[in-house]
Amino acid sequence: MTIDRRSMLKFAGAIPMIATAPRVAWAADDNAGRKADYTLRIAAGLVELAPDHIVSTTLYNGQFPGPLLRFKEGQRIVVDVQNDTDTPELVHWHGQMIPSDVDGAAEEGSPFIPAHGMRRIAFTPRPSGFRFYHTHVVAGADLNRGTYTGQAGPVYIEPVNNPGAYDREVFVVLKEFLPSFSQGGDMAMDFLVGNPIKELQDIGKKADEQFKGPKGYEVGYELFAINGKMLGHGDPIRVKQGERVLFHVLNASAGEIRSLALPGHVFRIVALDGNQVPTPADVPVLWLGTAERISAIVEMNRPGVWVMGDLADDDRGHGMGIVVEYANAKGRPQWSKPKPYHWDYTIFGKAGGTPPAPDETFDVTVVKHNGALNGFNQWLLNGEAFSMATMKPAYTVHEGRRYRFKFRNASDDIHPLHLHRHSFELVRVGGKPTAGVIKDVVMLGGFQEVEFDFVADDPGPTLFHCHQQLHMDFGFMAMVNYV
Ligand SMILES: [Cu+2]
Numbered sequence: 001m002t003i004d005r006r007s008m009l010k011f012a013g014a015i016p017m018i019a020t021a022p023r024v025a026w027a028a029d030d031n032a033g034r035k036a037d038y039t040l041r042i043a044a045g046l047v048e049l050a051p052d053h054i055v056s057t058t059l060y061n062g063q064f065p066g067p068l069l070r071f072k073e074g075q076r077i078v079v080d081v082q083n084d085t086d087t088p089e090l091v092h093w094h095g096q097m098i099p100s101d102v103d104g105a106a107e108e109g110s111p112f113i114p115a116h117g118m119r120r121i122a123f124t125p126r127p128s129g130f131r132f133y134h135t136h137v138v139a140g141a142d143l144n145r146g147t148y149t150g151q152a153g154p155v156y157i158e159p160v161n162n163p164g165a166y167d168r169e170v171f172v173v174l175k176e177f178l179p180s181f182s183q184g185g186d187m188a189m190d191f192l193v194g195n196p197i198k199e200l201q202d203i204g205k206k207a208d209e210q211f212k213g214p215k216g217y218e219v220g221y222e223l224f225a226i227n228g229k230m231l232g233h234g235d236p237i238r239v240k241q242g243e244r245v246l247f248h249v250l251n252a253s254a255g256e257i258r259s260l261a262l263p264g265h266v267f268r269i270v271a272l273d274g275n276q277v278p279t280p281a282d283v284p285v286l287w288l289g290t291a292e293r294i295s296a297i298v299e300m301n302r303p304g305v306w307v308m309g310d311l312a313d314d315d316r317g318h319g320m321g322i323v324v325e326y327a328n329a330k331g332r333p334q335w336s337k338p339k340p341y342h343w344d345y346t347i348f349g350k351a352g353g354t355p356p357a358p359d360e361t362f363d364v365t366v367v368k369h370n371g372a373l374n375g376f377n378q379w380l381l382n383g384e385a386f387s388m389a390t391m392k393p394a395y396t397v398h399e400g401r402r403y404r405f406k407f408r409n410a411s412d413d414i415h416p417l418h419l420h421r422h423s424f425e426l427v428r429v430g431g432k433p434t435a436g437v438i439k440d441v442v443m444l445g446g447f448q449e450v451e452f453d454f455v456a457d458d459p460g461p462t463l464f465h466c467h468q469q470l471h472m473d474f475g476f477m478a479m480v481n482y483v
Contacts, residue, residue, distance in 0.1 A: 036080040036120065038069060040091065042113070042135075043084035047150060047177070049225050049319060050233040055177045058085060058135075058149035064228040065173040065252065066133065066153020071125035073157050078122045081113050087145070088112035091121070092136035093155070094291060095274055095440045097421055098123040100460035105136050105420060107388065107479065108461040127423070128159035129274025130248045130293045139254075140473050141376070143179045143219065147469045150175070150228075152252035157274075166246035166297055170237055174260070174288070174310075174320065175228070175252045176221035183215050183375070189257060189414060191287055193344040194430020196447035203367060203410035204447065211370040216377030219255060219470055223319050224310070230319030231309060232333070237324045239300045246270075248295050251288035255468040257414060257443070260286040262308040262324060263336040267296035269348060275423060277348035278436035285311065287343040289416030289443040291467040300326065307335040345426055345442065346434035353435030355427050355453050358404035362395050366444070366476070368411040378475050379466070385475030386465075394479040395464075397456040404453045405464075412446040415476070416467040421458045427451040441467055456482065 045059040060066030071077055083089045090112060092104030100108040102123045113119040132154050139146030154171050227234060239245055247267070251258045266282040273293050286294050309321025316335070323333045364381050372378040378385050384393045397403055404427060407417060418441045426437040428451040444450045459482045466476035 034078060037077045038079045039082065040066065040079060041082045041084060042089050042151065045150075047228055049177060049223055049228065050230045053223055053230060053319075055223065057177065058144070058151055060151055060153050064150040064152075064175065066151070068171055069133070069153065069155045071155065071157045073126055073128040073159055074124060076122060076124045078120060080118060080120050082118045083113040083115060086115050088114055088137070089151075090136040091133055092420075093123070093131065093133055094418075095129075095131035095293075095423075096123075096155075096157075097126050097423075097458045100421065100462070103421055104133075105463045107391070107463045107477070108420065125155075125157045127275070128157045129271060129276075130250070130295055131155040131157060131274055132250055132252065132291075132293070134252065134291075138473050139469050143181070146473070147252075147254040148179045148219070150177075152250075154248065154250055156248070166244045168239070168243060169246045169248065171227070172247055172249045172260075172322070173227050173252050174250065174258045176224050176254070176256055178222035179219050179254065180222070181217045182220050183217055191259070191341070191343050192414065192430060192443060192445040192448070193342045193346075193432065194445055194448050197408075197449065200408055200410045200447040200449075203365065204412065207367050207410065208370060211372055213371050214375070216368075216371040217375055217470070221256070224315050225319050226322040229322070231307065231316065231321035232323065234322065236305075237308070237322060238327065239324060240327045241300055241303050243300045245298050245300060246295060247298060248293065249286060249288065250293050251290055253290050255290055255470055257290065257416075258288050258320070259311040260288070260308060261311060261338045262298060263306055263334060263338070264302040264304070265298050265300070265306075267294075267298055269294060269296045271295035272345070272348060272437060273423075273439040273441060275438040278350040278353070279348050281347050283341065284338045285341045285343075289414065289441060289467070291416055291418060292439075292441045292443070303329050305329050305331050305333045307333045309335060311337065344432070345429050345437055346432045348437050349426065349434035350436030354433070355425050355435045356402060358453055359401040361404040361406055363406045363408070365408045365410055366415065368413070373474055376470070376474050379471050380475060381478055386477035391479050394481055396481055396483055398483050399456050399459050402453055402455050404451060406449065406451045407444050408449050409444045409447060413468075413471075414446055415444040415471060416441050417444055417450070418465055418467045419454060419480070420463045421460065422454045422456075422462065424452040424454040427453055
């Protein structure tokens with residue numbers, strides 16, 4: 001998925017790959033009769049991760065990742081979604097502020113795309129930046145459903161003004177394949193800044209005493225890939241000395257946290273979740289929770305053939321990497337492990353800035369009930385697991401007001417918290433105050449706290465959830481409802 005800026009327009013024009021006109025009359029649709037700008041076809045297909053590793057999964061337009069969709073901010077688009085599978089589907093437009101009925105979450109009232117049926121979706125893309133689209137169905141115990149499949153693809157919404165001081169743009173989609181359940185329990189990861197809070201550890205310990213027994217299920221993966229190819233099997237990213245390459249990195253995992261390093265090079269982070277950061281900063285390693293995006297510029301000043309890959313040797317060894325090759329460089333791709341680096345969102349914030357005081361704060365404590373649901377962990381927010389029957393827990397907001405979520409994690413898992421249809425501003429992460437960092441997913445560390453603000457500026461039912469598929473399916477969701 002390497003594209004130079006010149007060929008971009010050509011590429012964008014080629015995207016409506018399947019231009020089948022819908023044979024259904026679209027009543028009450030202002031776009032009736034108009035041809036769709038894009039068509040997405042959901043169907044089973046094969047991904048050749050490597051010649052001896054061909055996996056079968058559900059895909060968009062028969063490919064992984066799904067086609068890069070380039071929209072223009074404020075320019076209304078029409079997408080036809082054809083579902084050629086046996087089960088109803090949903091396409092969620094992650095990171096966009098669009099109406100609830102097209103956002104793609106059943107909890108918000110978006111209609112399903114029926115099995116072997118079609119739905120036309122029309123909306124005005126916003127805000128500009130790096131977004132993505134993915135399925136939003138419940139997988140539960142079915143690892144052939146939801147984000148365990150290959151249903152994910154990048155979206156880039158062109159801003160009205162495009163400043164970007166770079167020579168080339170490369171989209172990088174990180175994804176695991178062949179999931180399976182295990183009960184060993186994941187290894188705790190300690191790459192986030194901040195320290196565990198004793199009070200939260202005590203709450204977690206009490207819950208663990210109540211829910212003893214074997215560890216709840218976790219999901220592990222056999223194969224790993226960047227842009228749908230295992231390390232060494234796709235085309236390398238070909239660069240020239242002195243070039244400034246803008247990487248748009250998406251963690252399209254169903255629940256893994258990913259790291260990415262390019263030996264001898266630094267990433268200058270310019271945007272998080274598609275939103276420009278107040279203070280671009282150089283980092284040796286990218287860390288991305290599930291569904292997070294990072295846009296970073298790398299100055300190509302160390303000729304050679306390199307592996308850009310995950311820090312975890314096992315995951316990289318099973319495919320999580322891609323070769324970066326300088327013009328005229330030869331030899332085997334080189335990897336070296338960077339020094340340990342702690343991920344800190346606040347370094348990208350506005351120095352000395354303080355977000356405005358919120359009109360109201362929602363305090364939410366996250367507790368795990370180990371193995372409570374037939375061996376699956378159940379997740380509770382202030383003692384309540386999400387239920388589709390009651391649509392609770394729920395938080396009520398008034399349009400125009402500013403709200404603060406304060407999450408307290410009484411578990412050792414890291415949770416990538418995601419709010420639909422709104423962006424939020426980080427207020428405090430790992431004990432450090434910050435301002436000006438606008439995101440739609442943020443990692444909540446084990447036994448830590450995170451605070452973020454959002455302005456209720458997009459009326460309509462709005463879903464909040466942990467982006468770990470296994471967590472959201474077993475309780476870790478809530479509604480935000482406008483009065
Ligand atoms: Cu979670």
